[in-house]
Amino acid sequence: MSKTKNLGEFEILVLAALVRLGADAYGVTIRREIEERAGRDVSVGALYATLSRLEQKGYVSSRVGEATAERGGRAKRHYIINANGKEQLDKSALALGNMLKGIGPWPKTLNLQA
Amino acid sequence: MAKNAESPGINKPSSAPPSFAQKLILLTCGKENSAPLLGDLAEEYTRLSRFDRRKALQWYWGQAVSSAPHNIASRLSQNARSILAVIIAVALSYAVIAIWDIFVSRNAAQQFHQWTNPASYEPARRVYAIVQWIGFALAGALVAKLTFNYEKSLRENFLLRLAPAVLALSTPSLFALLGGVDGYSVTARIISIGLSLPAFGLGAAIIVWRNATKPF
DSSP: OOGGGOOOHHHHHHHHHHHHHGGGOBHHHHHHHHHHHHOOOOOHHHHHHHHHHHHHHTSEEEEEEEEOGGGTTOEEEEEEEOHHHHHHHHHHHHHHHHHHTTSSOOOTTOOTTO | OGGGTTOOSOOSGGGSOOHHHHHHHHHHHOHHHHHHHHHHHHHHHHHHHTTOHHHHHHHHHHHHHHHHHHHHHHHHHHTHHHHHHHHHHHHHHHHHHHHIIIIISGGGTTTTHHHHOGGGOOHHHHHHHHHHHHHHHHHHHHHHHHHOOTTSOHHHHIIIIIHHHHHHHHHHHHHHHHHOTTOOOHHHHHHHHHHHHHHHHHHHHHHHHHHTTSOO
C-alpha cells in the first residue's frame, strides 16, 4: 500500500458519507451527513479541500449539477466515490477495526468490519 | 428577518449573504473553484436566515473565516508545481542577469543613467542595456516555458505565474526607484523598468504563442 494513498480520518468520514448519500452527494448534504453522524461541524473550506484531495488521489469523481435560485444561481458539484475509493475505504476500515479489536469497551453498534 | 420569513426562495438583498464574506471566500478560494462552495453557503444561509438572520450571518462569517486557511492551502497545493517553477525560473533568470552584471559588465551598471544624461554616454553601456533586455526576454521565455498552464485561462496564468515572476525580477529596480539606492535618477529607473518588462512579456508571449496548440 502506497504511503501517499493512505486515508486520513476526515477522508474516511467523507468517503463514508459519499457511500451513504450516493447520487445525492454534494457539499451541503455531505456536511450535514458528517455533522449528524459523526458530530463534526465542518467548514465548507475543509470539506472542499478534502474532496479535491480525494479527487486528485483518484478516489472520487465529480460533475457539475444544476443551479438553483436559493444557491444564488450557482451550480452544485456532485461527488461520487469510485471503485478505487471504495477499496481504499474498505482497507482503512479493516485496519481501524483490527487496531481497535479487543481494546476498550466500545458501543455494540460499532461493527467496523461489517 | 420577518419580511423574509415566508419567502421560499432567494429574496432580494436583505436575504443575500454578506458580500464581504463572499469576497473573502473568492479571494482565498479563487474564482474558478469558488462557485460550488459559495452556492453551498448560499443554500445553507437561505435556510438559516428564515429562522434567525443574525445567526445566519454569524454562521456565514464563521464559515468564511474558518474556510480561509483550507482554501489557501488547497489552492497552494494545486499550484505547488507552478509556484516552484516560478521560483526556479526567477532564480535562474536572476543568476543570468547577475552573472552578466558582476563578471561581464561590472562597471557599466549605469546603462540607463546615460539615457537621461547624454554626457555620460559610453557605447558599452548601451550594449549592456541591450543584453539586459535580452536577459529579461529569456527570463520571460523561461518562466512561461516552465510555468504556463494551457488548460487555465490567460488571466489566471498571468496572475498566478507570470506576474509574480515579473514582480520578483523588478524588485531591485522598484527598490531603487523608491529609495534611490544607487543615486540614479527616478526617470532612469522608470525607463529601466519600463523597457525590461516588455522584454519579459515579449519572451513569454513568444513561448506561449509557439505552444498554444491547446485551447485556453
